[in-house]
Amino acid sequence: MTLAPAQAPLMVIDDVHKWLGKNHILRGVNMTVAPGEIVCVLGPSGSGKSTLLRCINGLEAVESGTVEVGGDLVGYKIHKGQLFEHTERESAKMRRRIGMVFQHFNLFTHMTASENVSYGPRRVLGLSKAEANEQGLEALRKVGLKDKAGSYPAQLSGGQQQRVAIARSLAMKPQVMLFDEPTSALDPELVGDVLQVMKRVAEEGMTMVVVTHEIGFAREVADRVIFMDEGRVIESGPAAQVLDNPSHERTANFLRHVR
Amino acid sequence: MIVDSHQAPAHDNTGKPPVTVLDPTRAPDGHVAGIQAKRRKPYGQMATGTLIVAIAALFIWSQAANENLDWSSVGEFMFHPVIFKGIAVTLELSVFSMLISVVLAFGVALMCQSQNRLAAVVGRLYVWFFRGVPLLVQILIWFNLAVLYPKILGTDTNQLISGFTAGLCALSLAESGYMAEIIRGGILSVSKGQTDAGLSIGLTRGQALRRIVLPQTIRVIIPPTGNQFIGLLKASSLVSAIGGSDLLTQTQLIYGQNFKIVPLLIVATAWYLVLVSVASIGQYFLEQKFSPDGAAARRSFRELIRRNVLLRNHSDLPRKAVQP
Ligand SMILES: Nc1ncnc2c1ncn2[C@@H]1O[C@H](COP(=O)(O)OP(=O)(O)OP(=O)(O)O)[C@@H](O)[C@H]1O
Numbered sequence A: 001m002t003l004a005p006a007q008a009p010l011m012v013i014d015d016v017h018k019w020l021g022k023n024h025i026l027r028g029v030n031m032t033v034a035p036g037e038i039v040c041v042l043g044p045s046g047s048g049k050s051t052l053l054r055c056i057n058g059l060e061a062v063e064s065g066t067v068e069v070g071g072d073l074v075g076y077k078i079h080k081g082q083l084f085e086h087t088e089r090e091s092a093k094m095r096r097r098i099g100m101v102f103q104h105f106n107l108f109t110h111m112t113a114s115e116n117v118s119y120g121p122r123r124v125l126g127l128s129k130a131e132a133n134e135q136g137l138e139a140l141r142k143v144g145l146k147d148k149a150g151s152y153p154a155q156l157s158g159g160q161q162q163r164v165a166i167a168r169s170l171a172m173k174p175q176v177m178l179f180d181e182p183t184s185a186l187d188p189e190l191v192g193d194v195l196q197v198m199k200r201v202a203e204e205g206m207t208m209v210v211v212t213h214e215i216g217f218a219r220e221v222a223d224r225v226i227f228m229d230e231g232r233v234i235e236s237g238p239a240a241q242v243l244d245n246p247s248h249e250r251t252a253n254f255l256r257h258v259r
Numbered sequence B: 001m002i003v004d005s006h007q008a009p010a011h012d013n014t015g016k017p018p019v020t021v022l023d024p025t026r027a028p029d030g031h032v033a034g035i036q037a038k039r040r041k042p043y044g045q046m047a048t049g050t051l052i053v054a055i056a057a058l059f060i061w062s063q064a065a066n067e068n069l070d071w072s073s074v075g076e077f078m079f080h081p082v083i084f085k086g087i088a089v090t091l092e093l094s095v096f097s098m099l100i101s102v103v104l105a106f107g108v109a110l111m112c113q114s115q116n117r118l119a120a121v122v123g124r125l126y127v128w129f130f131r132g133v134p135l136l137v138q139i140l141i142w143f144n145l146a147v148l149y150p151k152i153l154g155t156d157t158n159q160l161i162s163g164f165t166a167g168l169c170a171l172s173l174a175e176s177g178y179m180a181e182i183i184r185g186g187i188l189s190v191s192k193g194q195t196d197a198g199l200s201i202g203l204t205r206g207q208a209l210r211r212i213v214l215p216q217t218i219r220v221i222i223p224p225t226g227n228q229f230i231g232l233l234k235a236s237s238l239v240s241a242i243g244g245s246d247l248l249t250q251t252q253l254i255y256g257q258n259f260k261i262v263p264l265l266i267v268a269t270a271w272y273l274v275l276v277s278v279a280s281i282g283q284y285f286l287e288q289k290f291s292p293d294g295a296a297a298r299r300s301f302r303e304l305i306r307r308n309v310l311l312r313n314h315s316d317l318p319r320k321a322v323q324p
């Protein structure tokens, strides 16, 4: 476990604000993520964690501030010193570099596991059918579900569905993967398998931002833990420091409750 | 004898043995797990059944023996070429207007769901209008289009709009209003997470809608669409009002000459029932094919007959013992 390496950051979030309706959800979020870094985001319900992830991969547009991934802005481009909003096509192109794993898996219900994981490589990356299948199967193997390739989501357990969802994201070979409470919709006995897979993905050097309530996972895997409250990052540091010795009263309070 | 469990009938002076207090957790009909009980005789059902059979027999007798009914004419015209031409037109009208309406309806449903407010409003107005105006009125409007526009693209409107084309236009548009709502419902039935997931692997919004959401709506759309088609088969008879040469028009054509009104209406009735039955069977298989568990192949034809013709459900199957 290393601290953020002294490299150019892969992701820079600079003073991001987001309103949903009349609610000011993100109130100036700043954070940077180095390549290969695992960042766990903690925070009470409604603090804006999901919204932050959705802003990072451009599912939601930010009202002010910038999100930069791999040197490119999310949702905008700079042309001759002027900021232009991305076209739909450009946004989509940006999103394929940023994987996302959802709380409720969101597997394509009309496709088998192998179709789910090879759809992106085939239709978005434009690989040949054989290459896409290979890339998909490789991802399924990584999550330990190669033998479930022919199953439909409805025939899989929640934990298996989530692992296929992780594989679907992996198959796109993204620069960074975002996880939004990937285990909180699962039965307790299924949580371990999914965390195991995430650990393996982390060990292979993937850059990850993980919103989670699994303190154990954060302690073991995260390079850095971030605590969010009311739309702001109020604490950020090495896992051990934030989890065992939080400097903020609200962090301490929250940790007392989830433990 | 049922005794309230609050009373304690330990002794009574009639000399009869004490009555067992019924377990209040048991259902009053005695159907409790593991208990063998004689079924009540369904006297009520037997009586109703007898009555129905009697009435049906009377009705059939009154028809069969009715001189005015002229069964020989029914037989004569049942397979008459003029009738067959009408059946062909009815089928063409129904199938083509269904196809056209589905295409239109997808467009309208997408408009209704669009981020573009104007498109959404136009979509809603479309549905409102074509669902709101009675079909017969729409058919008459199309037929009389020449009054509004004597010429369309340099051609005489009356030449362009025959009874058939007027009927086709009216049926397609009216139907598309209903179909748009069915498709919109289908789109709404797919969770937003599917779109999010599609977007997250790099699809555009349009692609996510077309390739991820729409395919998942099919299962929801198919059953009501089957119903709509059956409705359309019957509604197509309204074009007889403008001589649309459909089955009913042809029937009327014949009885206009020979005045055998009732026999010919029986011919039409029989054919409509045949068409609708065929459509129902088709609907059944489509539904099975798109059923979520993919059980299509496993359901047999017998099941179809059992469910749709005999109209039976599972209530007469042996009751499963409920474990307490
Ligand atoms: N479409 C919306 N319109 C208005 N407010 C919204 C909308 N979606 C979410 N919110 C509000 O935004 C706030 C932050 O939501 P978000 O889902 O980001 O929180 P979260 O930290 O992920 O919470 P949780 O732990 O419950 O998932 C919440 O107060 C929520 O009520």
Ligand SMILES: [Mg+2]
Residues within 6 Å of the ligand: A049, A050, A051, A180, A181
């Ligand atoms: Mg959330």
